[in-house]
Amino acid sequence: MADESLSERYRAWQAEGLDPGGCPVRDVLDQLGDKWSTLIVIILAGGAHRFSALRRAIPDISQRMLTQSLRDLERDGLVLRTVFPTKPPSVEYRLSELGRSLLEPLAPLVGWAEANHGAIRAARARYDREQQAAE
Amino acid sequence: MADESLSERYRAWQAEGLDPGGCPVRDVLDQLGDKWSTLIVIILAGGAHRFSALRRAIPDISQRMLTQSLRDLERDGLVLRTVFPTKPPSVEYRLSELGRSLLEPLAPLVGWAEANHGAIRAARARYDREQQAAE
DNA sequence: CAGCATCCGCCACGATACTG
């Protein structure tokens, strides 16, 4: 009835190698799951940005987390960092080929989030109301 | 050059409403970004599971986190919980209609993770090697 | 401008023990 390919692939992976930490889903999704990485990728989808431009695009990120998230994305090969030796220096961040390839599966997920955000918020409100009533 | 639709949508959203926490991407992705939720959804894609079956399917999850993750998924309306008053009781978890609709955008992302896991690990190793050399 | 260093609160998560 449901699409079983996902769970089948997980079981297949689980059957052979046995390192739970080496699971591709966890390894990759954990990175995208942190607070800012996905958002940065989405913004960089619109083109290269400088450090301060990213700060402006995400008003409520601390520069510590922006730096760290960019480093992680660079380390994973999703983002390229280019330093222009001007004075004062400027640094440009852009998606790598790998990073751009992520946009393809990411776009539908973002679309799903937007489309179903209301339904999820409604479900939460209803759940909380029922819990309130039960107590 | 790149797909700009994602960043455009983010800017559009940012332009009107101004609550960063209300951003659909963050609100929804933060949930999927926790350590276990996505994995549970993937497993439930294969059909309904009982609590103990889920524990067996994810050997390294604590029952505390399994319970909590299932509660969160239920609260968001992605998972349905059915109690059978047998003795001892058994509880079945399955994806709701909303939960199954998530599989559609989720599957390509999991495919991307599997396909590019090697490239990411290689990028990490290279980055770490360069850092090592620079120091 | 683009950062690094430091301090610190909080909460996600795990381990353990107990219940209907």
Place this chain on the structure above:
DNA sequence: CAGTATCGTGGCGGATGCTG
């Protein structure tokens, strides 16, 4: 079997101050 209750910990992430 399917949970709750409690405690302890690591590290994610924020705030602030300083540098090339």
